[in-house]
Amino acid sequence: MISRNLSDESLGEEISSEQQAPNKNRGELRRTFQGRILRSCIVSFWVMFIAFSLLRISPGDPIRLALGTDATEEAVKVLREKFGLDKPFLVQFYDYFTGALSGNIGVSFFSQRQVNEVISTHLPVTAMIIILSMGAAIFISIPIALSVALSSRSSSKRVFGVSTSISLAIPGFFLALLGLLYFGTVLNWVPAAGYEGEFPKNLKYLWLPALVNCFSLVPILTRVLHSSLMDTLDEEFVETGVIRGVSKIKFYWSYLLRPSLAPTVVLMSYMVGVMIGGTVVMETIFSLPGIGRELIQAVSTRDYAVVQGIILVFGLIVVFVSFVGDLLGYLLDRRVTLS
Amino acid sequence: MTKKQREEGKFDIYCGLSMLSLMLVGGLLVPLLSKYGANEVTADQMMSPSLEHFFGTDLLGRDVFVRVFSAVFIDLGAAFIGVLIPLSVGTVIGTLLGISKNRRIKGVVGSLIDGINAFPFLIFVIALVAFLGAGLGSIIVALSLVNWARYARIARTRAVVINQQGYVEAARTLGYRPTRILFRHIIPNVSSETRAYALSDFIIVIIAVAALSFLGLGVNPPQAEWGGMIKDASNIITLAWWASVFPGLALSWAGISVALISEGLNRRNREGSQR
Amino acid sequence: MSSLEKKLLELTNLEIGIVKPGRKTLVLVNQANFQVDYGQMVGIVGESGSGKTMVCRAIIGTLQRRGVSIIGGQVLFEGEDLSQINEARWKVLRGKVIGYVPQSALAGPNPVLTVAKQLAEALEQIEGTESIKSRSKEMLDLVKIRRIDTVMKQYPYQLSGGMRQRVMIACALASKPKLLIADEPTTGLDVTVQSQIMELLKEIRRDLGTAIILISHDLALVDEVCDKIVVMHAGATVEVGTTEDLSRPRHPYTIALNSSRIDIAKPGGELITIKGNPPSVGQWMQGCRFAERCDYKDTDCSVGEQPPLFGDKDKHQTACLHADKIVRA
Numbered sequence: 001m002i003s004r005n006l007s008d009e010s011l012g013e014e015i016s017s018e019q020q021a022p023n024k025n026r027g028e029l030r031r032t033f034q035g036r037i038l039r040s041c042i043v044s045f046w047v048m049f050i051a052f053s054l055l056r057i058s059p060g061d062p063i064r065l066a067l068g069t070d071a072t073e074e075a076v077k078v079l080r081e082k083f084g085l086d087k088p089f090l091v092q093f094y095d096y097f098t099g100a101l102s103g104n105i106g107v108s109f110f111s112q113r114q115v116n117e118v119i120s121t122h123l124p125v126t127a128m129i130i131i132l133s134m135g136a137a138i139f140i141s142i143p144i145a146l147s148v149a150l151s152s153r154s155s156s157k158r159v160f161g162v163s164t165s166i167s168l169a170i171p172g173f174f175l176a177l178l179g180l181l182y183f184g185t186v187l188n189w190v191p192a193a194g195y196e197g198e199f200p201k202n203l204k205y206l207w208l209p210a211l212v213n214c215f216s217l218v219p220i221l222t223r224v225l226h227s228s229l230m231d232t233l234d235e236e237f238v239e240t241g242v243i244r245g246v247s248k249i250k251f252y253w254s255y256l257l258r259p260s261l262a263p264t265v266v267l268m269s270y271m272v273g274v275m276i277g278g279t280v281v282m283e284t285i286f287s288l289p290g291i292g293r294e295l296i297q298a299v300s301t302r303d304y305a306v307v308q309g310i311i312l313v314f315g316l317i318v319v320f321v322s323f324v325g326d327l328l329g330y331l332l333d334r335r336v337t338l339s
Numbered sequence: 340m341t342k343k344q345r346e347e348g349k350f351d352i353y354c355g356l357s358m359l360s361l362m363l364v365g366g367l368l369v370p371l372l373s374k375y376g377a378n379e380v381t382a383d384q385m386m387s388p389s390l391e392h393f394f395g396t397d398l399l400g401r402d403v404f405v406r407v408f409s410a411v412f413i414d415l416g417a418a419f420i421g422v423l424i425p426l427s428v429g430t431v432i433g434t435l436l437g438i439s440k441n442r443r444i445k446g447v448v449g450s451l452i453d454g455i456n457a458f459p460f461l462i463f464v465i466a467l468v469a470f471l472g473a474g475l476g477s478i479i480v481a482l483s484l485v486n487w488a489r490y491a492r493i494a495r496t497r498a499v500v501i502n503q504q505g506y507v508e509a510a511r512t513l514g515y516r517p518t519r520i521l522f523r524h525i526i527p528n529v530s531s532e533t534r535a536y537a538l539s540d541f542i543i544v545i546i547a548v549a550a551l552s553f554l555g556l557g558v559n560p561p562q563a564e565w566g567g568m569i570k571d572a573s574n575i576i577t578l579a580w581w582a583s584v585f586p587g588l589a590l591s592w593a594g595i596s597v598a599l600i601s602e603g604l605n606r607r608n609r610e611g612s613q614r
Numbered sequence: 615m616s617s618l619e620k621k622l623l624e625l626t627n628l629e630i631g632i633v634k635p636g637r638k639t640l641v642l643v644n645q646a647n648f649q650v651d652y653g654q655m656v657g658i659v660g661e662s663g664s665g666k667t668m669v670c671r672a673i674i675g676t677l678q679r680r681g682v683s684i685i686g687g688q689v690l691f692e693g694e695d696l697s698q699i700n701e702a703r704w705k706v707l708r709g710k711v712i713g714y715v716p717q718s719a720l721a722g723p724n725p726v727l728t729v730a731k732q733l734a735e736a737l738e739q740i741e742g743t744e745s746i747k748s749r750s751k752e753m754l755d756l757v758k759i760r761r762i763d764t765v766m767k768q769y770p771y772q773l774s775g776g777m778r779q780r781v782m783i784a785c786a787l788a789s790k791p792k793l794l795i796a797d798e799p800t801t802g803l804d805v806t807v808q809s810q811i812m813e814l815l816k817e818i819r820r821d822l823g824t825a826i827i828l829i830s831h832d833l834a835l836v837d838e839v840c841d842k843i844v845v846m847h848a849g850a851t852v853e854v855g856t857t858e859d860l861s862r863p864r865h866p867y868t869i870a871l872n873s874s875r876i877d878i879a880k881p882g883g884e885l886i887t888i889k890g891n892p893p894s895v896g897q898w899m900q901g902c903r904f905a906e907r908c909d910y911k912d913t914d915c916s917v918g919e920q921p922p923l924f925g926d927k928d929k930h931q932t933a934c935l936h937a938d939k940i941v942r943a
């Protein structure tokens with residue numbers, strides 16, 4: 001009984017120190033959060049500066065290029081003044097920066113459209129393609145990664161390694177073209193032209209571009225998920241799941257997938273940038289009214305104000321999404337450290 | 340390295356290397372030996388593949404087989420230079436940043452690197468090419484301006500580690516000049532990492548070069564280039580699939596060959612680190 | 615009680631290895647021999663890599679998922695050979711009749727589940743759903759966790775190592791097992807927490823009558839709490855006996871373990887240090903696997919197989935050809 005009392009006493013100590021642990025965690029969470037926000041702000045500042053500089057430091061005079069060689073001096077001068085290009089560089093940047101903070105990122109060179117209006121009309125289509133691609137990719141990746149990780153045959157890992165790297169090496173725009181030829185022309189599963197914006201109807205137009213995006217997304221996702229699953233499989237707690245005899249579904253979900261998810265979520269957020277690139281090409285091939293097609297059009301008509309605005313928004317989106325991804329990964333699994 | 344390790348991944352590497360050499364030899368010989376020129380217009384328009392024209396002819400009656408192989412050095416060369424420049428620049432800048440003691444420079448350049456990396460790769464290259472004007476030269480400049488930051492990030496992390504390693508310390512105490520230490524000891528070790536990344540980056544870049552041409556921002560016609568050929572023939576794909584499919588296959592072939600080499604080397608390294 | 619009724623678990627020449635078609639079988643453990651009686655507390659001691667965890671996994675039936683299997687010998691649990699039973703039968707025994715606290719306290723609990731959920735999982739196949747909550751609290755109380763309601767809602771990362779280990783023990787005891795296996799339950803915990811956990815295990819044995827196998831690489835720790843000690847070296851049991859017996863060790867390895875103990879009695883406990891390293895798996899030499907590190911070896915020691923345990927079961931057994939001489943010396 002003496003030993004019991006003794007142990008109870010020191011136990012009390014252990015427990016009282018234990019009760020502080022959550023507080024310590026909360027403080028740590030706040031500090032990480034603040035640090036990450038600060039970094040995102042600095043990076044966003046650079047993103048703005050780079051987007052801004054593009055227009056000012058390009059080798060030719062963008063206005064002259066935009067208007068073509070037969071533009072009059074007068075017209076060039078008017079437009080220069082209108083876009084503030086005659087002011088000193090830093091003044092221009094100050095104007096641009098404060099404008100951007102209040103949501104004004106410029107006006108098209110040729111039409112009277114606000115660039116942020118152009119973006120808000122076309123962003124939903126691009127976002128939809130990206131969300132669909134990611135959703136489909138997760139759906140495809142999980143069973144593949146799981147079955148390869150659980151397979152004891154070394155040949156399955158080999159096939160997995162080679163097929164993922166080959167799949168990454170096939171250009172998406174080529175696949176899209178083949179897909180369009182087969183599913184569009186031969187099978188008639190994809191409408192040849194047009195677009196409908198409402199949710200279930202737009203799937204008819206978007207499923208193929210999303211599927212093509214998956215060809216580059218799935219290999220990367222499965223690889224990360226697979227290696228993360230392999231790490232999890234080595235953990236002792238997986239043993240506990242087997243011993244407790246939990247159901248198969250619960251075992252796969254709570255003991256394998258959820259503990260392995262954090263790196264995948266962080267990666268997904270980084271992949272958004274890659275997806276945006278792929279989606280621009282898809283929109284052009286499938287004639288979908290997203291920002292990507294708008295960008296290509298602006299590039300070909302030399303509407304530099306629109307080009308600048310679009311890349312600014314994409315840059316900021318990527319910064320934001322990777323911030324959210326890091327944070328989500330951190331919350332999902334506190335063992336992940338923010339890099 | 341043990342024998343087992345060298346065996347590991349050997350098959351992939353040889354496969355990749357032979358695929359690549361086959362393509363390079365084709366790129367060298369086919370334009371020389373063929374009776375058609377790459378830009379030679381014939382009366383046989385949109386002919387399907389035959390013994391006369393192995394890959395058929397395009398809308399203008401140009402021989403697709405010859406054009407596909409004439410493009411080998413353009414596409415591979417552009418991608419090669421588009422990887423080499425950012426690889427060298429990024430490695431040097433990243434290394435200097437990693438070993439630099441000036442916190443202000445480290446902070447500013449470090450966040451600039453993050454800022455550049457924040458832009459979606461292809462979008463940023465497209466925008467830069469838009470400002471620089473279409474063409475192969477602009478593509479290479481744009482690729483370099485964008486991609487050095489990715490190499491710099493890898494190099495910076497690695498350099499921090501290398502800089503603290505014993506042999507660097509030893510060289511320092513022996514009184515070697517800092518530049519000598521940098522180029523003899525630090526950069527070679529950092530670059531082993533960036534070079535490994537360059538191989539997988541090559542695949543991304545070669546696809547990007549073709550994609551830019553496909554979007555009309557690349558090589559000026561009539562120069563044969565895979566992305567441009569695919570674009571030109573994509574309108575007639577239902578009538579003459581061969582005019583766009585063969586350049587696409589060539590592009591995939593190039594990508595896969597490098598992917599196999601990269602996969603083989605990775606397997607070899609992984610196997611090595613397990614022992 | 616006759617000796618048959620007393621006996622809960624008996625390992626006879628257990629052999630564990632990795633069998634791959636087309637490759638030489640890699641033997642991880644062979645000649646593992648010992649018994650555990652009902653309600654007995656048995657310690658298994660040996661350096662890291664000596665196969666202690668493999669033996670545990672053979673008893674709890676989780677070797678398969680790592681591609682490892684039992685390739686010889688017997689594991690008799692209440693007269694039933696565990697090396698022969700199928701998965702359906704394992705579902706009944708594993709985690710129910712035999713409880714297991716896995717190696718490493720910090721990584722034991724599932725990081726994504728709250729304490730309440732983990733306990734519920736351990737309980738749900740035994741209890742009705744309505745009683746799970748009250749039974750969970752009872753279990754936490756049993757392992758002396760205070761502020762049960764708070765702890766129930768917490769995730770493992772919010773708990774200290776000692777608390778995590780208590781939760782793991784609570785989960786393992788949920789089904790009132792006849793045998794509890796605790797694999798290095800105190801490694802990585804600081805000394806005061808270590809002794810609390812040991813105290814807890816002792817009380818569980820006393821109050822619930824559960825037989826306990828306690829794995830450790832620290833002979834001193836096992837010596838304090840166990841009735842019986844099994845010493846393992848390079849995949850084989852080299853000495854088995856009561857705690858009393860082992861205070862007069864006969865195997866040179868145990869003697870070395872024992873003497874290296876004295877030097878490390880200071881708090882913060884160092885790992886056992888004995889000259890040389892144990893032979894690696896797959897590189898066991900002919901004859902006695904301790905020969906290269908042994909001060910008593912002669913030419914007989916390096917021929918044939920690893921010496922078997924000499925002596926009667928239930929008595930002090932030693933796997934050394936020269937045990938008699940050594941004791942006299």
Ligand SMILES: Nc1ncnc2c1ncn2[C@@H]1O[C@H](COP(=O)(O)OP(=O)(O)O)[C@@H](O)[C@H]1O
Binds near residue numbers: 642664669
């Ligand atoms: N999958 C495996 N392949 C090869 N060797 C293994 C494998 N799993 C375990 N081993 C080896 O088996 C031996 C026994 O391991 P273990 O039972 O964990 O030792 P202990 O628990 O006593 O530290 C170790 O030497 C380890 O290297």
Ligand code: SF4
Binds near residue numbers: 908
């Ligand atoms: S059998 Fe020989 S080598 Fe082995 S422990 Fe005994 S004396 Fe030493």
Ligand SMILES: [Mg+2]
Binds near residue numbers: 663666667717798
């Ligand atoms: Mg162990």
